[in-house]
Each structure stands twice: as structure tokens, then as C-alpha cells.
């Protein structure tokens with residue numbers, strides 16, 4: 120308990136992208152309690168139920184304590200040296216015989232930045248392949264592509280502090296009450312303290328978040344582009360456009376082609392509320408009402424969204440269209456006015472987007488295809504730029520396809536569980552089994568470690584120090600509080616040991632995490648995303664980049680004076696050569712699958728409050744397991760009646776790719792609209808793993824898969 124703690128050590132919650140500051144109470148070498156850090160501005164002392172129970176994920180029965188190697192189909196305990204030598208031999212053989220692109224790495228938005236930086240350097244710099252991707256591809260890639268295409272730079276311009284300044288909230292495709300609980304509590308506080316605050320929630324499923332909605336739009340899945348265009352139509356038709364802002368700060372584009380304002384207006388003609396009301400299944404007047412509220416003069420409007428928009432084959436476009444609404448109304452880059460994408464993982468921004476640990480990126484928002492970017496990074500890495508490939512490597516789905524086809528010979532998976540989380544799992548699990556797979560994990564067995572050839576025991580959370588970057592550009596340091604059990608080691612140590620065995624030891628001379636960070640920090644200088652020094656992060660409660668002066672202030676709002684140190688006056692979208700953001704003409708397009716006679720229901724997947732991702736951590740917490748022991752299929756009364764199931768009865772869910780059996784939950788904590796069912800994706804039992812059913816179609820810009828929508832049939836099992 121808290122009373123037993125001998126000391127309190129500063130860290131960040133291990134779970135979601137909110138990035139709550141924690142204090143871990145340590146006694147006799149164990150973390151015995153966790154409390155919210157009252158000095159951290161993100162959560163001001165609050166935590167959700169998962170955060171409070173963090174100590175229970177540490178010393179679990181399934182902790183992996185030693186390296187293991189599969190021999191004759193059985194995992195056997197081996198020494199670190201044996202495991203690392205074997206890994207190095209497999210890498211060398213594959214590279215010698217099939218070239219550097221025959222090996223790959225799959226990382227995580229839960230890695231600390233130092234791990235991701237070292238992995239990126241090892242693969243892209245030393246080995247010479249860009250086959251390094253990570254689970255943020257399945258989570259945030261469309262938000263990245265949305266920000267980059269509209270503003271020329273990734274990541275939000277605003278911050279959580281906008282919540283206390285906004286009085287209209289437009290929340291689409293996000294169930295904050297369960298997926299971002301502490302941020303949701305800030306939203307609830309804002310609403311309770313100000314009677315003028317209006318909250319618009321847009322979701323095909325009535326969620327707990329919708330409980331505080333003033334307007335709740337339960338639209339047809341996959342019609343978000345039509346809805347957002349229709350709102351833009353109303354904003355223009357009813358003269359709610361901020362003309363001066365649009366003239367000074369935007370361009371209209373359709374693909375590569377520039378449009379005039381009138382041409383954009385003509386493009387939107389198809390989206391008049393009367394014309395889309397049937398498709399979206401919302402009254403035309405309600406679309407108008409929401410557009411007026413969004414655009415109301417004298418009000419501050421903040422949009423928030425997450426997987427509902429991102430996990431779509433048109434996820435990038437959906438992101439562009441939210442940005443459009445803010446640009447048309449000028450509700451951007453001022454306190455309380457911002458399009459703000461919510462992040463799923465604790466360091467998807469810090470460790471993947473900023474470090475550049477996706478197959479097309481390099482550190483500090485650079486890209487592999489740009490020769491100047493390669494040269495700049497090669498210089499810092501101390502390598503010949505010719506060693507770096509200009510060709511983007513495999514993105515997530517391609518990476519696992521390559522494992523299945525045999526093109527990928529060696530795959531190292533670190534801090535993530537693709538054997539449960541990749542959509543259309545069956546062929547990809549077969550691929551993981553086929554390729555030589557190394558899995559760095561805290562627990563065993565998981566749905567990925569069971570398919571591995573080598574498993575490396577990983578230090579967890581505050582058993583090591585490191586940096587997390589949350590969803591508001593906030594970089595935060597986690598101190599080491601306790602020793603890792605058994606032979607578990609930080610992933611960065613294992614990466615460097617393998618690098619040494621591959622003959623690249625010179626490139627990885629680091630003795631401490633500070634040294635890794637300070638090298639990485641050099642990559643950020645001059646990029647307008649300067650990160651603060653390690654020393655400062657150890658002391659302070661996180662800083663939001665850019666921090667161009669290592670001892671100077673951090674940045675609340677980007678692109679706008681007086682907040683952004685790179686803007687002298689007014690607003691400047693400096694990611695674009697002419698300083699103007701883009702308002703895109705993007706037409707509605709159907710999702711990859713729409714229900715038909717054979718597969719008549721929409722399936723959507725997501726989270727519940729009690730569990731996190733593949734639940735390897737949260738199912739180890741007795742309180743969370745008791746509260747939510749297994750996942751279910753949520754459906755509404757009408758559909759339950761149609762297929763003749765009662766609450767708690769088993770339902771078989773079948774798609775073109777696979778099937779699953781889950782108990783029916785009717786009138787659960789959420790209510791999908793008729794014709795739609797919802798399944799949380801956390802369950803570890805094969806029969807309940809919904810990703811055997813989901814679709815692996817992906818957005819052709821962001822390469823993010825369309826987890827959120829596919830067509831299924833239902834039957835009583």
C-alpha cells in the first residue's frame with residue numbers, strides 16, 4: 120500500500136497515449152503503490168483504474184525471466200549469450216544470402232524513445248534496410264498522413280490545455296470515456312464548470328462518452344467523409360466561413376490540383392444535407408445544426424478523434440476533412456481552437472513518429488526518400504549516406520505478408536503482440552510461424568511469443584529508465600524505480616548486443632540512456648521539433664516541443680505567435696513552402712466492405728476501460744480481470760431479436776476471412792446502431808480473438824488497416 124512506500128519515483132503511466140504522470144511507491148525493491156503525480160499538468164494527480172493498479176503488472180506468474188529458444192518445437196531456457204549469438208547468426212546468414220531487405224523489425228508505441236532510436240539506427244543505418252515498422256502504423260498512421268498533407272508537418276498544433284479553453288467540442292470516432300479516461304475527466308470538468316459548453320459526439324455506436332453529449336449523431340459506419348463534407352457545405356452556404364483567415368492562410372486543392380474557392384464550393388454541391396441525409400441516416404437539419412455549432416462566431420471549437428477516423432481505408436482523407444472545418448472557420452491555432460488527434464499508445468508520438476521508426480521515416484519527421492534528409496542523419500549516425508536505402512521498407516501489412524510469402528527471413532518483434540493484433544490474423548500467424556522470429560517480451564506465453572523461435576525477456580516499465588512522448592507533444596522522463604526480475608533486460612541492451620555481434624559496435628558506444636538521447640536530440644536541432652535535454656526531462660514534468668532553447672520555455676501552440684518561437688507574427692503554417700495549409704476536396708468513398716445479403720452486419724472493434732490492447736498486462740491484474748473477464752459481442756435489441764439470441768448466449772461471427780464466438784451483450788455499456796455489432800479486441804482466447812474476422816485492407820496513403828469496418832454474418836452458436 121501507499122503507507123509502505125520508502126520512496127516515490129517519478130514516471131509516466133505504462134498504458135495509454137494520455138500520458139498521465141505517476142509516482143511509483145517503492146518498498147524493499149518492489150513497486151508497492153502508484154499514485155497520480157499532482158505536479159503533472161496532464162492529469163494533476165488523477166489516474167484511471169488501470170493506472171492505479173499498475174503495480175500488479177510487475178511480478179506476475181507469466182513473467183519471462185530467461186531467454187528461451189525453440190528446439191524441436193519446445194522452448195528451452197538458454198543463456199543470453201546463446202540467444203544473442205543465434206540471433207546474430209540468423210541475421211548474418213539472411214543478409215549474406217538474400218540481402219538486407221530479407222530482415223525486418225516490428226516495434227511499438229510502447230517502446231521508450233531510446234529503444235526505437237537505436238533500432239532505427241541499427242536497421243536503417245547499419246544493416247541498410249528500411250524494413251522497420253511498428254504498431255503505430257495500425258493506430259496513428261492516418262493522423263500522421265492527415266497532418267502532413269494538410270499542414271506539411273506531423274503532430275497536433277494544440278495541446279490538452281485547449282480543453283479548458285474550448286466551449287464547443289466535436290468528438291468523432293473516439294470513445295474517450297473508456298480509451299482516454301483522464302482526458303475525458305478533464306472534458307467533463309470543463310462541461311460542468313461552464314454551462315455554455317456544448318459537446319457533439321459522432322459515433323455509430325452510443326458509447327459511454329455519448330453520455331455527456333448535447334448532440335449525439337449515430338450515423339452509418341463509413342459515411343464520415345460525406346458527413347464532414349456536408350458540414351463544410353453548410354458552413355459555406357450559411358456564410359460561416361472566416362474569409363480573412365481562408366484568404367491569408369489556406370489553399371484549396373484536389374489531389375495535386377489547386378482549386379479556387381468557387382470550385383471547392385462546386386465540389387461540395389453533392390454534399391448538401393438534403394442529398395446525403397439518406398446515406399448518413401441523419402436528419403438534414405441535424406447536420407446543419409452541428410455545422411452551425413461548430414462554426415459559431417465567438418466560440419472556441421476543439422475537435423478530437425482517434426481510431427474511428429484513423430482505422431479506415433480513407434483514414435487520411437477523413438483527417439483532412441476535420442482539418443478543413445477548422446481552416447474554413449479559422450478555428451485553429453488559438454487557445455481552445457484546434458483539430459486534435461488522440462493517441463492510443465503512451466509513446467506512439469515520442470518513440471515512433473518523432474524518432475521516425477516507420478518504414479518511410481527518419482528521425483525528427485524526416486523521410487527516407489529525401490536525399491538531404493538521409494545525408495543529415497547519416498552524418499549524425501557516422502555512416503556513409505550511400506548505405507541508406509531511399510526506398511521505403513515494408514509497412515506493417517506488407518511486413519507480415521512478406522513473412523507469409525517467405526520473402527522475409529528474419530523478423531524481430533519488440534514490445535508488441537501482432538499474433539493477436541494484426542487484422543485478418545490467420546495467414547499472418549502462419550507467416551510468423553514460418554519466418555525466424557525473435558520476440559522481446561515481458562510475459563510468456565503470448566499469442567506472438569508462442570510463434571517465436573527466440574524469446575528475450577524484457578524489463579518492464581519502471582524497471583528501466585526512458586522517455587515517452589504523449590499525444591500532446593509532451594516529452595516525459597520515466598525514472599528507473601526497481602530492478603528487473605530474473606535475467607530480464609531493457610530492450611535497448613539486447614539491440615546493442617546484437618549490433619555488436621553484427622560488427623556494428625562502433626556505432627553504438629552508449630553507456631547510458633542520456634548518451635542515446637543526446638545523439639537523438641542532435642537530429643531534432645533545426646527541425647522545429649527540438650526536444651529538450653535529458654537532464655531537464657529528469658527534473659521537470661514533461662515539456663511540449665519545440666524547445667529550441669535547451670534552457671528555454673516549451674511550446675503550447677504551434678504555427679502561431681506569440682506561442683510558437685518560429686512565428687514572429689500571426690499564423691504561419693511553415694510546414695508548407697508558402698506557409699498556407701490545404702483545404703482538400705476529398706470525395707466520399709465506401710469502406711472496403713459494406714454489408715450485403717450474405718454478410719449483412721457491420722462489425723466494429725475497439726477498447727473497454729478495464730483492458731488495454733492484447734491484455735497481456737491488464738489480464739494480470741485481478742481487479743481488472745474480475746471486472747471484465749472476457750470479451751463479448753455487443754448488439755442492440757432489434758438485431759438480437761432477428762437472430763434469436765438472448766443476452767449472454769453465444770454468437771458466431773463470421774466474415775469472409777474467419778470466425779469467432781462470443782457471448783451476446785444486449786444493452787451493454789454501448790449500443791451500436793441497428794445493423795452493426797461491436798467487439799472489444801482484448802480477448803486472448805483463440806475462439807474470441809476478433810482479429811481473425813477483421814479486414815486487412817488499408818489506406819493507400821497512410822497504409823493503416825481498416826480495423827473499424829468490415830461485413831459479418833451472425834448466428835446463434
Ligand code: SF4
Nearest residue numbers: 132134135139167170
Ligand atoms: Fe494511464 Fe491512460 Fe489511465 Fe492515464 S488515462 S492512468 S495514461 S491508462
